[in-house]
Amino acid sequence: MRLHITGGTLVTGAGAAPADLLCEDGRIAALLEPGQAVAADERLDASGLLVFPGFIDPHVHSRDPGITEKETFANSTAGALAGGLTTIFEMPNAVPPVTDAALFERRAREHGAVASVDFGLWGQALGEENLDDLGGIVEAGAVGIKLFWGYALDRATKRLVYTYADASPDEVIQPPKVGGVYAIVQRVAAAGGLFSAHCEERGVLAAAEATLPHGIVSYADLLTARPAIAEVAAVTAAGEFSLDSGCRFHVVHVSARRTVAAIAALQAAGAKITAEACAHYLVLTDADVERVGPAMKVYPPIRTADDQAALWDGLADGTLGTIASDHAPHAPAEKAKPLAEQPAGIHGVETLVPLVLDAMHRGRLRPEQVARLLSEQTAATFRVDHRKGRVRVGNDADFTLVDPARPWTIEQTKLHTLHPTSIFDGFSGHGAAVASVIRGELAMRDGEPVGAPRGALVRALPEERG
Ligand code: DOR
Ligand code: ZN
Numbered sequence: 001m002r003l004h005i006t007g008g009t010l011v012t013g014a015g016a017a018p019a020d021l022l023c024e025d026g027r028i029a030a031l032l033e034p035g036q037a038v039a040a041d042e043r044l045d046a047s048g049l050l051v052f053p054g055f056i057d058p059h060v061h062s063r064d065p066g067i068t069e070k071e072t073f074a075n076s077t078a079g080a081l082a083g084g085l086t087t088i089f090e091m092p093n094a095v096p097p098v099t100d101a102a103l104f105e106r107r108a109r110e111h112g113a114v115a116s117v118d119f120g121l122w123g124q125a126l127g128e129e130n131l132d133d134l135g136g137i138v139e140a141g142a143v144g145i146k147l148f149w150g151y152a153l154d155r156a157t158k159r160l161v162y163t164y165a166d167a168s169p170d171e172v173i174q175p176p177k178v179g180g181v182y183a184i185v186q187r188v189a190a191a192g193g194l195f196s197a198h199c200e201e202r203g204v205l206a207a208a209e210a211t212l213p214h215g216i217v218s219y220a221d222l223l224t225a226r227p228a229i230a231e232v233a234a235v236t237a238a239g240e241f242s243l244d245s246g247c248r249f250h251v252v253h254v255s256a257r258r259t260v261a262a263i264a265a266l267q268a269a270g271a272k273i274t275a276e277a278c279a280h281y282l283v284l285t286d287a288d289v290e291r292v293g294p295a296m297k298v299y300p301p302i303r304t305a306d307d308q309a310a311l312w313d314g315l316a317d318g319t320l321g322t323i324a325s326d327h328a329p330h331a332p333a334e335k336a337k338p339l340a341e342q343p344a345g346i347h348g349v350e351t352l353v354p355l356v357l358d359a360m361h362r363g364r365l366r367p368e369q370v371a372r373l374l375s376e377q378t379a380a381t382f383r384v385d386h387r388k389g390r391v392r393v394g395n396d397a398d399f400t401l402v403d404p405a406r407p408w409t410i411e412q413t414k415l416h417t418l419h420p421t422s423i424f425d426g427f428s429g430h431g432a433a434v435a436s437v438i439r440g441e442l443a444m445r446d447g448e449p450v451g452a453p454r455g456a457l458v459r460a461l462p463e464e465r466g
Contacts, residue, residue: 001026002039002040002042003040003043003437004022004023004044005021008046008048012053012371019032020036027439028392042442049402049434052370052374053390054085054396054399055084055086055087055374055400057080057327059252059278059327060089060325061091064076073114077114077119079349079415079417082447083352086400086436090122092122093124097124099124099137104142105140108121116454117438117455118457120384123142124147134184134191138192139191140459141460143194144196147176147195148197149197152173154173155171181197189465194250197234198299204230208226212224216339219286219296231255240266248273249272254314257306257310260320261310263275263320276324277311278324278348282312285304295342297335298326298346312364323374327349329347329417330342335421347423354431357370357433361404361405396438397437399437401437402431402432404430404431407428439456
């Protein structure tokens with residue numbers, strides 16, 4: 001099958017220029033001069049559109065199998081496709097979580113049967129319980145090993161336990177202490193993998209929450225209970241382990257000014273540390289809780305306008321190299337609970353691309369930065385760039401076609417997620433994905449899928465270790 005994409009402006013990290021593209025058998029076969037004649041089975045007219053390397057969201061929790069009352073992989077990837085993503089990386093915390101190579105392969109089969117976009121898989125570190133399995137997960141092609149640092153795990157199901165102060169050790173696996181994290185990083189380093197953690201240091205969180213006489217009642221209390229210093233402490237500890245071991249370390253969902261500074265310092269010291277911004281921290285601040293309500297609760301919390309400004313600066317100077325959604329749905333009844341009781345997490349996989357494109361429309365991000373932040377650097381960070389995120393002959397022919405001026409309004413009821421709800425409901429902006437191509441086939445047009453779901457696994461390449 002030969003698909004000819006004509007008339008568009010190709011945008012990569014190197015710049016934007018008119019170019020046509022020929023895709024053959026799922027791969028990029030040629031970059032062509034605009035208007036160059038070529039035989040093809042199908043043509044896709046991209047006149048007036050920007051043609052980006054397919055957008056990647058490296059941080060999605062579909063909770064499937066096992067927690068499908070909150071979300072399913074079919075729903076989350078349908079939303080991903082509709083929004084303009086061509087690949088997502090699935091977090092490991094389903095039931096059972098991906099904690100060894102056999103579970104990795106099983107999950108790849110399960111997800112491959114229903115995926116609307118291509119996908120990579122994260123593996124999960126449980127602490128001492130699966131240290132010996134981490135190398136196998138990396139070898140299988142996991143994009144990274146994730147530690148839900150600061151969360152306890154249900155001993156039977158390995159589900160995240162959000163509130164565990166009173167739980168008995170029979171019921172929960174407590175989060176590893178700092179030495180336990182060091183042991184995990186060493187194993188991941190030895191395997192040539194990428195380590196990532198939910199970075200909020202649990203001891204700091206406990207001490208901070210203990211200062212609240214009445215517990216968490218207001219959003220200000222939530223910020224007191226989960227201060228930026230908990231994030232800085234975790235990033236600094238794991239960052240030093242990364243520096244020491246040579247392990248690649250990726251900081252997910254950076255939320256605070258001081259964390260950006262800590263990451264920049266570690267990068268300057270030579271640590272192989274990369275970091276992610278998320279749309280909700282870039283678009284909302286604590287002031288928005290008046291309008292959005294307690295459903296805005298997410299860990300780490302959405303902080304101040306000053307923190308937000310530092311995140312934008314971090315994107316501009318390269319300290320933060322990717323933008324993700326951290327799509328982490330819960331059922332509406334759970335999110336309707338008071339602040340202290342409701343689980344943390346928000347929907348976001350379908351709204352990520354329009355929110356980033358709106359920042360481009362406003363001039364906050366240049367098109368080539370968008371190509372880097374939503375595709376090229378994401379693919380390079382997770383070592384899937386032999387197939388994804390790069391416009392070069394031989395790579396997968398994945399493209400997101402963007403109308404940079406198309407106006408949109410987010411209507412939560414139209415989202416494809418299992419429980420269509422969004423903290424961005426009613427937001428409007430400009431710039432939308434109007435079509436996408438996955439492995440050389442038109443997969444989405446005007447927010448609607450074209451053909452049956454046919455997403456497939458992409459395996460990351462472990463780093464060679466000397
Ligand atoms: O708010 C959050 N919810 N933050 C996380 O890191 C995990 C997520 C979840 O899975 O619910
Ligand atoms: Zn997450």
